[in-house]
Amino acid sequence: MRKTSKRGSYKADTCPPSSYAERPATMADIDSVKTKIAAQIKAASDLQTLDEVRVAALGKKGEVSLMMRELGKMSVEEKKVMGPALNGLKNDLNALVEQKKTELENRALDAALASETMDMSLPITRRKGTLHPVPQVMEEMAVIFSDMGFSVAEGPDIEDDFHNFTALNFPPGHPARDIHDTFFMSPVGDEEKKVLRTHTSPVQIRTMISQKPPIRIIAPGRTYRSDSDQTHTPMFHQVEGLVIDKGIHMGHLKGVLMDFVSAFFETDVDVQFRPHHFPFTEPSAEMDVRYQRDGAAIKIGQGESWMEILGCGMVHPNVLRACDLDPEEYQGFAFGMGVDRLAMLKYGMPDLRDMFAADTRWLGHYGFDPLLQANLATGLS
């Protein structure tokens, strides 16, 4: 404002102010001035012109200002009439200028915006990857068992015979070892051949040896057996669980696993416990869930058929003894399940081998959104 009102910055108007200075203004003069200047304001096509009009009328030497200066020469009676009239003129013109200014500014902005366009249909590259179903399902399991007080324990994939077999009550040379289709490592020196763990049970042994009861752990991890077809891969994943304390019995085992399976499948699941044999548990059982086949899909929790999903049992006294725990004092249960298989059952992948092929289309279809975190408050998946 200041800059534009500098002296000499305006050009002379068509009506020189001197014409009014010669005699006191009349009401008629005010009306005509108002009409004239209002027309000039209205005609201003840009902010600079508008300001020139404003200065010519209302500036220090402007027409209206000069008219007001004449007030001093008037009688009291005249002042009473002309004073408010001139003030009114000034206010009216100021308001018109402001209104015109806003109008011109808006017009200028509209004009500028009209040239500032962007194609909002342009594609934006968003690349979000996915999380693999196996770790996802392991997390789901960890969340459910965490709620029951189970911690997560881990151990090495390359194991010795003691932790993988002997401590788990597999007698040396027993046919039970055959079932495991064990991978052996190359021998090192005279040492007994190491194995690739055939289950995550060695983690139970390591935990029982290093930790005093009460013990409540799950042991997720990679496991290995020399087997390969649509439902077997040489590497797969297990989650095993172990509870050791005083007074733990098979009813607890049943309770924990029934709670687990319904929580995991996120639906009510009917289960059946059947006797089975594992060297490391006694009594031993397998748990079946009710299911129905619907074309290629499998519906857990409905139907008339039973499908085995895990093995379990009370920890064998020999296993406790191998870990220096007194079976008279402590007892407990253990269970183990195939993560990959449960993932397939829950999320409907047809072939186990695809899990480990890292086909980007498969990962995109069966993978999980990275923003999801399995938890019991918002649901597992």
Add this chain to the structure above:
Amino acid sequence: MKFTLSWLKRHLETEATIDEVVEAMTLAGLEVEDVENPAEKLSEFSIGKVLTAEKHPDADKLKVCTVETRDGTKTIVCGAPNARADMTVAYAPLGAYIPGLDFSLDKKPRKIRGIESSGMMCSGKELEVDEDADGILDLPQTLEMGTPLADALNMNDPVIDFEVTPNRPDWLGVNSIARDLAAVGLGKLITPPTNLTPPKFETDQKIRVEDTEGCPAFVGRHIRGVKNGPSPKWLQDQLKAIGLRPISALVDITNYITYDRARPLHFYDVSKLTGSIIVRRGEGEKFEALDDRTYTATEDDVVIADESGILGLGGIVGGESSSCDENTTDILIESAYFDPLTIRRSAKRLGVNSDAKYRFERGVDTGGLIEGCELATQLVLEICGGEASDIVIGGEIPADPDPIKFDPMQVNKLTSLSLSDEEMNTILTKLGFTVKHGPIWKVTVPSFRRDCTEDADLVEEIARIHGYHNLEAVSLPPLPGRREPTATLTQNRTRLARRALALRGLSESVTWSFALDEHAALFGGDNPALRVDNPISNDLNTMRPSALIHLLLAGQRNADKGYPGAALFELGPVFDGQAPNDQSLSLAGMRRVESVRDWSGMEDISALTAKADTLEALDAMGVSADNLMLMEAIGDYWHPGRSGSLRMGPKKVLANFGELHPRVLKAMGIEGRVVAFEIWPEALPAPRKKNASKSKGALTLSDFMPVTRDFAFIVPDATAANDVLRAAQGADKKLISNVTLFDIYQGKGVEEGHKSLAIEVTLAPTDATLTDKEIDAVSDKIIEGVMKVGGRLRG
């Protein structure tokens, strides 16, 4: 193990249906794998009577028969040479599926050489009931027209296949299956008692057991005057029903007892023996076995020999030289006990499998040696005639298992089941145990149940027979004390890092822990100790030193399928040796460098993309790269000029990142360029131990405006920008809150081999607004600091 319902009923008196039997087996722990009723595939067939059979007017080898069937009288054109009037035949109606031919008859009558034929008369082979294809089945006249064929052939007998767990070798005999089913209340155990045949003569056949470790006992009996030939129909039918081929009466008897009692036997032709039977270790001799193979027996193998040489591998496979044939008149029955471990090792080494071996390696009933011999005697005398000698025993029959001192309270303690003493006693007794009561019971274990050695075993028996469905589910009691987090630091960190990487566009994969040795070598691996002795395949023969191997291969596979821009990561183990400490957790990822054609021109993948991945992952794990040293990458699989590592001190590497070495990629058959990273989450420093409080401490916000100053430094090309940034930052750690690199310039005004780095330094005063003098002083220090790393202010 396979058996038929009718076979079971020889031992179990029951009205149970096949479904009830299967259900009872399942709930008693006998896991049924398959039930097959041969009657099902014969359901369309029935008995027909041929009324007339005339030669086909237009074909020499065809006959036109009228056949009375349950569908009425049919004209059937038949090519069988044995078709004749008054024959009783197997009739297949129109549309029937013929299993042996694997096709279905037309649904409408078909003209054969001008004569309409309505159905078919089938041969044994066409129905898969026997191998005979020469003519149609010629069935007994007594069969009534319309009788379902399965009934007529006595084939309405379901075959059950179930899994025998290694602890229950006795289930390899039908009698033991029946015992368990009787115990769960499915019926009454009716295994007929075995006749004890009084000896008619004293044999002069001597049996000498030299290897009492491998063969503790050999029970033998000589039967003379036998006549070998085909076995009776009932025996043949039983064997055929479970898939065994009848051979001769003597062979069939041994097979029958193997399946009926889990008691393998062997019969020798006495006329082919020379002197005494000797049980000893092999001495490197060869022999022809009954399975048409030749074996060399070593000192690891128990052999049955006579004075002329080796007769067979004890408990595994018999020899050709002493086998029974149609001319055999004198036999020696072998009912022996072989050490399971010895059998197992021998069979494994020699690669033999047999029903006998399968049972001996699991352990046969030591109490059944004499009984097995008597049962064999009884059947031989019944079927082949002859007279039996006395029983001779070489070695010593192993003692019965030790009784168990059983605390019946254990049942409740371990299972929470509350059963009366009587209920528990009944279960044990039905399973063959005998119980002497007291506060602690003395339970005698039958010789076929050596799997039972202590309380827990008997608890399982009682709980199993009582039924696990009776267990009441109970929730675990809460653990005492405050709930701690159940995940470890590394688990929590990697959970977040995986998500950070996925949000950056990488997809998580899970790939094999094994790799090809040549690939492992490229990644600094191929440690001989990490070779798998018995790999699943030659390309997965060693434990991987890096998770990148399979990610790279997978990336190429995707590219080969037409999806070239794979960006993958994996969290998993890598290996440096066999010890537990040689295994570490790796978070590795890779992006194939594909020029992404996008209008925005963004997203060019370079080694720095991998750096960004690394920093994001580290940040998600709570580790700021500001405190790490940037050094060269470890491992010669990285591009020497476009890679780096982040370390805590010079030796502790937390991560490598950059572009992979083109030579390594080429060696793996990977096309194009790939950037990658490897992070070792377990190596990351633990967050500083906070006090018990999780409070973050008070925050002081300065009221004084920060000021910025720009500098441009000329440095040699090789100087790392980071060195300049750090030097500037280090000029006044308290005052300088941020240093930003905003331009890198090379060209006019900057001499060859140099670059200009333009940085903006933010000074954030905390005590008072900075004076020009203070700002100049800091500027001087910055210039001085950068000069130390080889930079000079650009003029």
